[in-house]
Amino acid sequence: MTEPVRAPYGTWPSPVDAALVAERHGRPEWVGAVGEELWWTAPRPGEGGRRALVRLRPDGGAPEPVLPPPWNVRSRVMEYGGRPWAGLAREGEGPLIVFAHFADQRLYAFEPDAPGAGPAVPRPLTPPSRVGGGLRWCDPVVVAQAGEVWCVLEEFTGERPGDVRRMPAAVPLDGSAARDRAAVRPLDGPRHRFVTGPRLSPDGRRAAWLAWDHPRMPWEGTELKLAEVGAGLSPALSGVRTVAGGPGEAVAQAEWAPDGTLLAATDRTGWWNLHRVCADTGAAEPVGGAREEECAGPLWELGSRWFAPLADGTVAVLRGRGASRLGVLDPVSGEVADAPGPWTEWAPTLAVRGGRVTGVAAAPGRGWEVVTLDTATGRCRVVGEEHRDAVDPAYYPVPEERVFAGPGGREVHARLHPPRHPRAVGPPGAAPPYVIWAHGGPTSRSTGVLDLEIAYFTSRGLGVAQVDYGGSTGWGRAYRERLRGAWGVVDVEDCAAVARALAAEGAADPARLAIRGGSAGGWTAACSLVSPAAAGVYACAAIRYPVIDLAGWADGGTHDFESHYLEWLIGPPGEVPGLYRERSPLTHAARVAVPFLLLQGLDDAVCPPEQAARLPAAVAGRGVPHACLTFEGEGHGFRRAATIRRAVEAELALYLAVFGIEREDAPELELTGAGPDPSGGNARGGREGRGEGSAGMLEP
CATH class of the missing domain: 3.40.50.1820 (Alpha/Beta hydrolase fold, catalytic domain)
Known part of the structure; x- marks a missing residue:
């Protein structure tokens, strides 16, 4: 040796080198299940920094991008955005995908398997707007029975950054709102400055979402809202009320379990722990006991998902102290079975298909990958964006x-x-x-x-x-x-x-x-x-x-x-x-x-x-x-x-x-204000650091 x-x-x-750093910049985001398929967005630094939409069919083939440049699947709601797409599996017709396009922030519907002479082309669902930042959309869910997509609407009412209102809204899938703003149906008024997208209960009778107001940030205090969903083709929300949260309690995520239980990640214990919330009284109890670890994080992007209920009553949850690892929580025993494998960090995006949980994970020696855990076998495998070493890991x-x-x-x-x-x-x-x-x-x-x-x-x-x-x-x-x-x-x-x-x-x-x-x-x-x-x-x-x-x-x-x-x-x-x-x-x-x-x-x-x-x-x-x-x-x-x-x-x-480090391959940088070299050499590298001596150059 x-x-x-x-x-x-x-x-x-x-x-x-810098080219490699740029090529590998960013990570896959917003994993979702559309029937048996998996979809996500992936970074494309070499294509103007756009976010590509990627599809993985269940036949074991390779992931495939489904929209060419310049399509850019990314929302600007609250500037940091959030979940920009949703999908619906349809028998015999293929998936219906709804997404926000970054350039104009309109919602589009995309049917990749639609019959036709050429490639499917997205069709707009929402109108353009010239007021301030326009109309923006985020955190969608397709409500098939209503023929709508329910999501967050951010609407600018003037030219100043604060001239804006947000509310849960329903956009018709037939495209009627593409030319008529009035066709967008408010699900609730702009009673709060900030909201997340509504989550429908399994029976379709209730909806839950989060809301908060200035001057609070969502990690300071949020409210878990609940409403009844009316019957009919255009169901309305009624009886909106707060069931958990408040100025000193931050609810980061809320989801319905398959049995109709309302689950929420709240920091009322001093840590973001998973709680079971009574939809009638608001009473909350920790699922599996209180833990001095985080099971959620700050809500910078709407639609972030730190936990996902499974059909058997267990819950996939990201947890840890100073890190976020995937585990499966048994609410009865309180035991957590951690996902195996080298991954030490999981991003707040989870998708569930039966007993399989898919997320985005990385490790000290691996970049971000799309990984699936089969809870029946306890095995993890990479299904997309597989890490490959471009250089020696040493x-x-x-x-x-x-x-x-x-x-x-x-x-x-x-x-x-x-x-x-x-x-x-x-x-x-x-x-x-x-x-x-x-x-x-x-x-x-x-x-x-x-x-x-x-x-x-x-x-x-x-x-x-x-x-x-x-x-x-x-x-x-x-x-x-x-x-x-x-x-x-x-x-x-x-x-x-x-x-x-x-x-x-x-x-x-x-x-x-x-x-x-x-x-x-x-x-x-x-x-x-x-x-x-x-x-x-x-x-x-x-x-x-x-x-x-x-x-x-x-x-x-x-x-x-x-x-x-x-x-x-x-x-x-x-x-x-x-x-x-x-x-x-x-x-x-x-x-x-x-x-x-x-x-x-x-x-x-x-x-x-x-x-x-x-x-x-x-x-x-x-x-x-x-x-x-x-x-x-x-x-x-x-x-x-x-x-x-x-x-x-x-x-x-x-x-x-x-x-004061000399390199023959030093990048150029002109420092102005005090001559050519603040260290006594020049802007390409000056004298060597203290006590280092000299040595011959190595080849990489």
Whole structure:
């Protein structure tokens, strides 16, 4: 066996290039059963970032895309969207699929097996609208007996982000609403600001859905609504009432079991646990007992499904602490049988066909795949989007779960991804550079699965630490409540605590630490450049589509969904107006003293470009090296292959320049503001890091 070559961290050659990162970007989503068939959406970075609709027939053949470009199956409801399609199996006619097309946000009906001379063509079910953001649709279910699709309607009434109303609505399948908005039938009035799609009971007599209002976010408090469904071809909802939830209780999902039992995932115990809810009295009891683990998560996307009832009375459920694994819960004994296999993380999308449960799962050495569990045999198998190694897995990082001590001794959860290479190690006595990753949300968390963007850095000799700072999900309500009123404080402190601890224990070079994040993580990265809590910790920052100016973001500067989020994260503006100025990185821009990279999509409605533009404007003329890259056609998060490649390469170029690492293949990046090289070399890589010595180049 060949001994590894000692080479400076950051100089290691790697086959994990930016093109591969872009090619494998994204994951399959929104799995659903249509009779015996499985359908889902899949990312297509090389096709403009669209979401393709994929079909898997029960005959054992390969999955097949059913709509060519430019069809893009993706909803924009609440900007983050949600479940964009539904299907109905029909005897002798093939499936009927209803989906939202991203470009115009209209609902379309698609009958792939319809007879005809050529390929089936989707037909519109809803009209276009020129008012504000138009008409948008999400979380649909086909109600065959009524000849309708029931879903969430988001309707803009003006040009401002807040000029919007949402309600459960019924769209006729005959296409009559394609030219006539009046043909869309409200199932309930716009009594709440936000709703999920209604779920019909097995007997069709009741409907359940979730609702909430400003200023709450859905992980703060939601209401489980229940209504009676009238008879006839156009059934109406009546007797709408709240049976569970409220301002201090977040119901994340509700479903009907086959026997008519109403199940809900609620955090009334301090953890998102599965409960059986009496539809008449609202009384709720934990299914299988209360557990100190999460069986649901934050409702960022409508239609997310963390559990699914099975015909035999058991329930497929995603559960865990800081992770989400598939298990089958016996409500009587309380026992959970975990799905076998290597998968350590399952996405909140589940489909049930008899005794088979299908979801989307990944692991530290496997990308996201469509996986089916046969509960009769206890076996799992990959049925779609099968992971295939494009490079030797020895280039993949191996995550380490860690708990660090934050201020006051509080626990801070993190995942470390040390540098890893099959034929290279660092010089004796040297510690690698490390990049602290702050996740978005901020009410979210990291996942310890294969991410080629992380491998892009670790295989070159840079470590990555994903920090689930206070406010993250996966660790119970008390952990995420730490961020209440403390955004820009707790998140910054926790990230800095991990960085300092890594340096103190010799795992990271204290002179070569960086922080990066996108969206809310971009805010944390920007705040870390000006906060005394992180003073002197970071040598640079990579900031993606961030929140920068709190006052501007809260005052009509973002979309409706998060327009009151700061009341929880910071405090009500009328009560703590000074905090909005004090916490903003712009107020303390004079403290920015290290280089930064700013990446921004020009079509971002969540964190608009003008937010990001304020940071470089605030440091202009102060000699702070920085680069700002903007991308046409990109919204909140990057989806296009060319964008992903450029963003990853620019971030590496920043670290090479600032950390003083020389590579012949260093990507180009011009840092403006203080000459060609903040490290003493040049923007393609300067002097080597401290104590590393030199070594010959390796071949990947």
